[in-house]
Amino acid sequence: MPTLSLLAFLAVWQGLAVYLNSNTLPTPETVARVFWLACATGQLPFHLGVTLLRLVVSFTIAMILGCATGIVLGRNKKLDAFFDNWLVIFLNVPALVTIILCYVWFGLVESAAILAVVVNKLPNVIVTIREGTRTLDQDLLDMARCFHFSKRKTLVHVIWPQLHPFVMGATRSGLALIWKIILVVELLGRSNGMGYQLHLFFQLFDVASILAYTIAFVAVIQIIELLILKPLDKKSMRWRR
Amino acid sequence: MSDVQININSKTYSAIGQAGHHTAIADFKLSLKSGEFICLVGPSGCGKTTLLNIIADLDNDYEGEIMVGQEHTHPKIGYIFQNPRLLPWRTVRENIELVLDSHQSAAIIDPLLEVMQLTQSQHVYPERLSLGMSRRVSIIRAFAVDPEVLLMDEPFVSLDAPTARQVRELLLKLWQERPHTVLFVTHDLREAIALADRLIFLSASPMTVISEITVPIPRSERHNEQAIEAFRQQLINDYPAIKKLL
Numbered sequence: 001m002p003t004l005s006l007l008a009f010l011a012v013w014q015g016l017a018v019y020l021n022s023n024t025l026p027t028p029e030t031v032a033r034v035f036w037l038a039c040a041t042g043q044l045p046f047h048l049g050v051t052l053l054r055l056v057v058s059f060t061i062a063m064i065l066g067c068a069t070g071i072v073l074g075r076n077k078k079l080d081a082f083f084d085n086w087l088v089i090f091l092n093v094p095a096l097v098t099i100i101l102c103y104v105w106f107g108l109v110e111s112a113a114i115l116a117v118v119v120n121k122l123p124n125v126i127v128t129i130r131e132g133t134r135t136l137d138q139d140l141l142d143m144a145r146c147f148h149f150s151k152r153k154t155l156v157h158v159i160w161p162q163l164h165p166f167v168m169g170a171t172r173s174g175l176a177l178i179w180k181i182i183l184v185v186e187l188l189g190r191s192n193g194m195g196y197q198l199h200l201f202f203q204l205f206d207v208a209s210i211l212a213y214t215i216a217f218v219a220v221i222q223i224i225e226l227l228i229l230k231p232l233d234k235k236s237m238r239w240r241r
Numbered sequence: 242m243s244d245v246q247i248n249i250n251s252k253t254y255s256a257i258g259q260a261g262h263h264t265a266i267a268d269f270k271l272s273l274k275s276g277e278f279i280c281l282v283g284p285s286g287c288g289k290t291t292l293l294n295i296i297a298d299l300d301n302d303y304e305g306e307i308m309v310g311q312e313h314t315h316p317k318i319g320y321i322f323q324n325p326r327l328l329p330w331r332t333v334r335e336n337i338e339l340v341l342d343s344h345q346s347a348a349i350i351d352p353l354l355e356v357m358q359l360t361q362s363q364h365v366y367p368e369r370l371s372l373g374m375s376r377r378v379s380i381i382r383a384f385a386v387d388p389e390v391l392l393m394d395e396p397f398v399s400l401d402a403p404t405a406r407q408v409r410e411l412l413l414k415l416w417q418e419r420p421h422t423v424l425f426v427t428h429d430l431r432e433a434i435a436l437a438d439r440l441i442f443l444s445a446s447p448m449t450v451i452s453e454i455t456v457p458i459p460r461s462e463r464h465n466e467q468a469i470e471a472f473r474q475q476l477i478n479d480y481p482a483i484k485k486l487l
Contacts, residue, residue, distance in 0.1 A: 143326040146297040161330045239366040
């Protein structure tokens with residue numbers, strides 16, 4: 001069924017492209033040819049690689065900081081009350097504003113780009129993990145206490161498995177959000193990566209290349225889902241009936 | 242192992258919303274002799290679980306003291322909760338291993354699994370266990386840490402009668418092999434008589450000790466239901482205050 005729906009999608013695309021016969025909507029075949037060429041010259045793998053590297057670094061930083069902060073806020077009512085307003089502010093600052101401010105304050109450098117992405121993603125992770133921490137089963141935590149589990153043991157074996165669905169939620173929404181932000185970051189202040197390339201193609205009105213790069217990126221995200229996230233889900237859910 | 246002394250002058254819950262201050266426990270004194278099996282019998286809601294949580298150091302908002310021998314300290318606890326509280330993402334064996342240091346675990350766990358007839362199910366996740374089996378796992382987990390006091394909070398409640406009897410017999414077998422001081426909470430007097438060396442009757446809230454009675458039936462006679470029923474009737478006749486609790 002998924003193959004059938006994919007074929008139907010391609011057929012609609014092909015039909016529209018032939019009917020409109022315009023440079024602004026190339027046929028799937030043209031896009032495939034451009035894709036192949038961009039891969040052969042090494043252009044597409046290079047820029048895709050650069051963007052993916054930024055994604056991995058900023059995603060890792062945001063997830064680690066976000067999980068740690070979320071657990072602390074979820075467990076500590078006073079700190080949570082104090083920082084709640086901060087979270088609301090950071091959640092609502094537009095991504096573009098953080099990106100511009102980071103570049104203005106720290107210059108057009110790689111660390112400013114990464115920081116801008118992290119600052120955009122972090123509040124989302126914190127809020128998700130904080131909600132998860134609030135729903136932790138107090139009975140299990142009491143059990144850990146009266147059997148004198150160490151803090152580390154409690155975190156790894158009692159708290160973390162309960163947070164797993166929330167972490168996976170934050171991961172999935174995080175990947176989707178971060179890659180969109182990274183493109184803007186690259187478009188505004190980097191001289192490589194997908195965002196930079198897309199900006200270039202926009203100026204040249206090269207829609208076939210824009211579509212080829214988009215397809216490459218969507219494919220990579222699908223591969224991450226299939227090869228990393230799905231198996232992780234399966235492993236952590238093996239105990240469920 | 243040392244004797245344990247429990248003196249709780251008062252335990253109150255502060256007012257929340259419409260509900261005012263509530264005194265759960267008042268002037269409660271109990272001494273546990275090493276290796277003794279004590280059953281606490283009292284009406285539901287009288288504060289038994291609160292008492293166990295204080296002894297387990299899960300609740301330290303009370304006036305009073307817990308002593309082990311001459312020391313002001315909490316005893317090492319093995320807690321068998323009313324709800325087994327197993328980690329669903331760990332198998333039976335992994336749940337027990339978690340309370341132990343890894344290097345000593347097999348030598349401790351294997352014999353316990355065997356006595357509790359769970360060797361076959363040791364690699365099963367808790368969601369696939371019946372309630373009776375889950376309770377047996379939580380009994381093993383509590384014995385595994387070799388505690389100074391075993392706390393049991395109505396561990397056989399909501400089991401059907403044959404399963405409850407089976408788990409009770411397995412528990413007694415384990416306890417006779419490895420005598421520990423046990424504090425067993427129940428509101429079932431027959432169960433209490435079948436298990437205990439000493440019965441402690443508790444009042445409704447604020448909880449305090451009404452009377453302490455040593456069970457004279459020898460251990461070898463405890464499976465005899467007529468003997469247990471006869472003693473129960475005798476208790477109810479001799480102590481009218483108890484009758485009101487049941």
